[in-house]
Amino acid sequence: MDVQVLTFIFVGATFALYIAIAIWSRAGNTDDFYVAGGGVSPLANGMATAADWMSAASFISMAGIISFVGRDGSVYLMGWTGGYVLLALLLAPYLRKFGKYTVPDFVGDRYYSNIARIVAVVCVLFVSFTYVAGQMRGVGIVFSRFLEVEITTGVLIGMTIVFFYAVLGGMKGITYTQVAQYCVLIFAFLVPAIFISMMMTGNPVPQIGFGSTLADGSNVYLLDKLDQLSVDLGFGAYTEGNKSTIDIFFITAALMVGTAGLPHVIVRFFTVPKVRDARISAGYALLFIALLYTAAPAVASFARVNLIETVENAEYKQTPSWFKNWENTNLIAWVDKNQDGKIQYFAGKAFSGKPKFLGMRGSEGERKVENTPTDNSNELYIDRDIMVLANPEIAGLPNWVIALVAAGGLAAALSTAAGLLLVISTSVSHDLLKKIFLKDITDRQELFFARVSAALAIVIAGYFGIYPPGFVAQVVAFAFGLAAASFFPIIVMGIFSKRMNKEGAISGMITGLFFTASYIIYFKFINPSANSAENWWLGISPEGIGTLGMLFNFIVSNLVSRITAPPPKEIQELVDEIRIPRGAGASYHHIKS
Amino acid sequence: MVGFERVVAKNINLDKMINPHNSKAKVYWKKNIRIVLSLLAVWFFVSFGMGILFVDDLDNFRFFGFKLGFWMAQQGSIFCFVILIFIYVYRMNKLDHQYDMDEDQDNFVPDDNYHPDKESQE
Numbered sequence: 089m090d091v092q093v094l095t096f097i098f099v100g101a102t103f104a105l106y107i108a109i110a111i112w113s114r115a116g117n118t119d120d121f122y123v124a125g126g127g128v129s130p131l132a133n134g135m136a137t138a139a140d141w142m143s144a145a146s147f148i149s150m151a152g153i154i155s156f157v158g159r160d161g162s163v164y165l166m167g168w169t170g171g172y173v174l175l176a177l178l179l180a181p182y183l184r185k186f187g188k189y190t191v192p193d194f195v196g197d198r199y200y201s202n203i204a205r206i207v208a209v210v211c212v213l214f215v216s217f218t219y220v221a222g223q224m225r226g227v228g229i230v231f232s233r234f235l236e237v238e239i240t241t242g243v244l245i246g247m248t249i250v251f252f253y254a255v256l257g258g259m260k261g262i263t264y265t266q267v268a269q270y271c272v273l274i275f276a277f278l279v280p281a282i283f284i285s286m287m288m289t290g291n292p293v294p295q296i297g298f299g300s301t302l303a304d305g306s307n308v309y310l311l312d313k314l315d316q317l318s319v320d321l322g323f324g325a326y327t328e329g330n331k332s333t334i335d336i337f338f339i340t341a342a343l344m345v346g347t348a349g350l351p352h353v354i355v356r357f358f359t360v361p362k363v364r365d366a367r368i369s370a371g372y373a374l375l376f377i378a379l380l381y382t383a384a385p386a387v388a389s390f391a392r393v394n395l396i397e398t399v400e401n402a403e404y405k406q407t408p409s410w411f412k413n414w415e416n417t418n419l420i421a422w423v424d425k426n427q428d429g430k431i432q433y434f435a436g437k438a439f440s441g442k443p444k445f446l447g448m449r450g451s452e453g454e455r456k457v458e459n460t461p462t463d464n465s466n467e468l469y470i471d472r473d474i475m476v477l478a479n480p481e482i483a484g485l486p487n488w489v490i491a492l493v494a495a496g497g498l499a500a501a502l503s504t505a506a507g508l509l510l511v512i513s514t515s516v517s518h519d520l521l522k523k524i525f526l527k528d529i530t531d532r533q534e535l536f537f538a539r540v541s542a543a544l545a546i547v548i549a550g551y552f553g554i555y556p557p558g559f560v561a562q563v564v565a566f567a568f569g570l571a572a573a574s575f576f577p578i579i580v581m582g583i584f585s586k587r588m589n590k591e592g593a594i595s596g597m598i599t600g601l602f603f604t605a606s607y608i609i610y611f612k613f614i615n616p617s618a619n620s621a622e623n624w625w626l627g628i629s630p631e632g633i634g635t636l637g638m639l640f641n642f643i644v645s646n647l648v649s650r651i652t653a654p655p656p657k658e659i660q661e662l663v664d665e666i667r668i669p670r671g672a673g674a675s676y677h678h679i680k681s
Numbered sequence: 682m683v684g685f686e687r688v689v690a691k692n693i694n695l696d697k698m699i700n701p702h703n704s705k706a707k708v709y710w711k712k713n714i715r716i717v718l719s720l721l722a723v724w725f726f727v728s729f730g731m732g733i734l735f736v737d738d739l740d741n742f743r744f745f746g747f748k749l750g751f752w753m754a755q756q757g758s759i760f761c762f763v764i765l766i767f768i769y770v771y772r773m774n775k776l777d778h779q780y781d782m783d784e785d786q787d788n789f790v791p792d793d794n795y796h797p798d799k800e801s802q803e
Contacts, residue, residue, distance in 0.1 A: 154755075159736075162754035166728045169759045173724045176766045177717045181773075214724040231706045295756065299746035309746035325741070337733050344728075366774060371766040378759050385755040584714075667710050668782045 094491035095234045110253030118535050121258030122189040123358045130365040134372025136266035137356045139503035144226025147500035152475030154388035158326040167343025174348040176370035180357040182583045184366035185666045191351045192519040199581040199590040209519045211574045212351045216508045218567045223505035224553025234494040242498045243553040254506045255542045262506045269499035276496020280480045281383045284390045298386035317396050322435035338632030346568030349576035352507040363669035391475045398493045400433045410481035419471035425460050436464040460499050513542035573600030573637030586660045591652040596645025604637035686743040727761040
């Protein structure tokens with residue numbers, strides 16, 4: 089069957105499933121809407137957390153990036169998984185015992201201050217909007233490539249689906265659709281990985297195939313072969329790094345700590361019944377995430393070998409259809425510098441910037457670009473994002489696998505978008521309205537406001553998806569850096585130090601935020617031309633600066649809290665209370681009253 | 682335990698279901714911290730140590746078809762993270778039980794007449 093028809097069937101079937109789940113799990117009160125009634129089983133929460141966490145970036149972009157940067161890609165692999173250890177050991181059980189709905193709730197109550205609460209709300213909104221814009225864009229791209237509709241139409245369809253289950257079902261609807269979406273996305277990621285691993289190494293487990301010998305009878309290890317190919321083309325060995333050790337260290341730490349501080353991940357641990365469940369569901373979540381994250385570097389190396397062997401020195405006219413398909417979506421471009429009709433692929437850029445197509449064809453039938461070619465001998469431009477999406481085509485897998493990948497990419501983007509939208513709507517209806525501005529609204533009114541703000545947030549996110557502001561890619565560093573430099577230290581101190589008071593927390597949060605934000609703004613917006621290793625402070629890139637911001641936050645908050653009055657007695661008792669698991673049922677009841 | 686009597690004497694709320702301010706809770710918390718710190722030390726060692734700081738040295742050793750450092754950076758550390766969380770869960774559940782801090786007696790369904798402050802089990 090035709091790829092497009094199959095894709096329609098797969099995507100249509102999964103969307104129907106998500107809507108059915110939404111209708112089945114409507115939210116009846118704010119408790120359902122915010123934390124799914126607090127009755128989600130740890131295993132289901134683990135799956136939902138994994139889907140919540142693994143976004144379009146994890147599913148579509150990550151393996152592609154690793155494929156092009158080799159060992160340095162480990163910052164994402166370790167950074168986006170290691171944070172779960174911090175989350176499980178330092179945050180999840182205690183926040184579950186605390187038993188409130190949101191991160192600003194904890195910050196506001198523990199530091200007995202509405203200023204702290206508002207600072208937290210602002211950070212939550214900033215981090216979540218940054219993130220959600222990218223998800224909606226991802227939905228649009230998958231639609232446009234696989235179903236050949238306009239990106240705008242794709243975004244609108246995605247908005248409608250999310251609207252349905254996020255506004256209707258709140259956290260309850262989102263949780264159970266995320267469970268389904270996890271199953272779809274992991275299946276869609278692993279099936280092609282298994283096929284390709286079989287083809288290249290004869291081993292069906294991609295995680296093991298990664299370290300096996302090639303199936304072509306040469307008895308050479310896959311990675312040795314890849315190192316050889318990369319060195320021959322001038323890229324440098326795949327298994328060696330290019331970035332400085334200090335930068336890798338700081339970026340990994342910022343991503344780990346940022347992960348542990350991301351509000352849409354933390355809030356998932358409020359949905360399980362007990363402290364014990366919060367711990368084990370963090371374990372399940374990481375196990376489910378690791379299934380994809382340990383396969384991703386294998387996929388990256390398979391794709392790299394396949395790509396080099398398919399395109400290097402191949403005649404353009406003989407290239408397979410995927411090459412021309414992706415060229416037609418602007419993600420591949422070829423300039424025949426030496427006029428030999430063959431593709432030469434080497435290190436370096438074929439031309440500066442992204443390709444701008446002229447709308448006419450060259451002598452070989454390639455799409456001509458107006459960019460000025462560079463004087464190196466590389467002739468090929470490839471967008472990193474296509475590696476996962478094009479991988480099944482590159483490896484010549486059956487059409488249904490390609491359709492499955494499309495459905496998986498959509499599941500990854502939609503599940504993350506929904507989790508973020510819920511956090512945004514909760515911050516508005518609960519943290520701002522109920523807790524600060526409209527204290528005496530009823531539960532029904534609050535639920536109404538939650539639905540309205542979820543709907544508004546979807547519209548704003550959709551707008552960003554259709555008209556992506558140029559800064560979206562730039563501010564990803566922001567989301568993690570700010571989460572690392574603001575939330576993580578004050579939440580950890582709020583649990584592990586009884587002496588930490590509001591003066592310390594607020595000054596620490598502001599120091600971390602201010603330092604991290606100004607460093608990133610300087611290098612990304614004010615003076616982007618200076619953004620290189622020799623100008624960075626201590627050799628730390630803007631992506632890794634959140635780690636330093638976090639350290640400053642810890643230092644300042646501790647110093648300030650020591651010279652100001654200790655927190656009131658009832659706050660110290662609250663800290664004692666959240667440190668022990670017993671009574672989580674009671675604290676759960678407490679939030680209802 | 683040093684200061685045991687003093688801490689107990691300070692406690693007025695002995696009829697409460699749980700009293701987090703007593704010394705049993707303090708010992709429990711200390712042991713909790715020890716478990717967390719020891720696991721975090723391993724966490725740091727496998728990722729920042731083996732995967733970043735010593736990655737080039739470890740690359741001199743082979744692990745099947747991988748250079749060892751490369752493998753730790755891209756795959757091995759992730760397996761360790763998963764195992765670490767499950768060890769944490771196991772040890773904390775045991776500790777909770779030992780110090781009677783677990784939630785096994787929390788298996789009640791809160792109804793509208795339930796007030797946590799008036800609770801007096803055990």
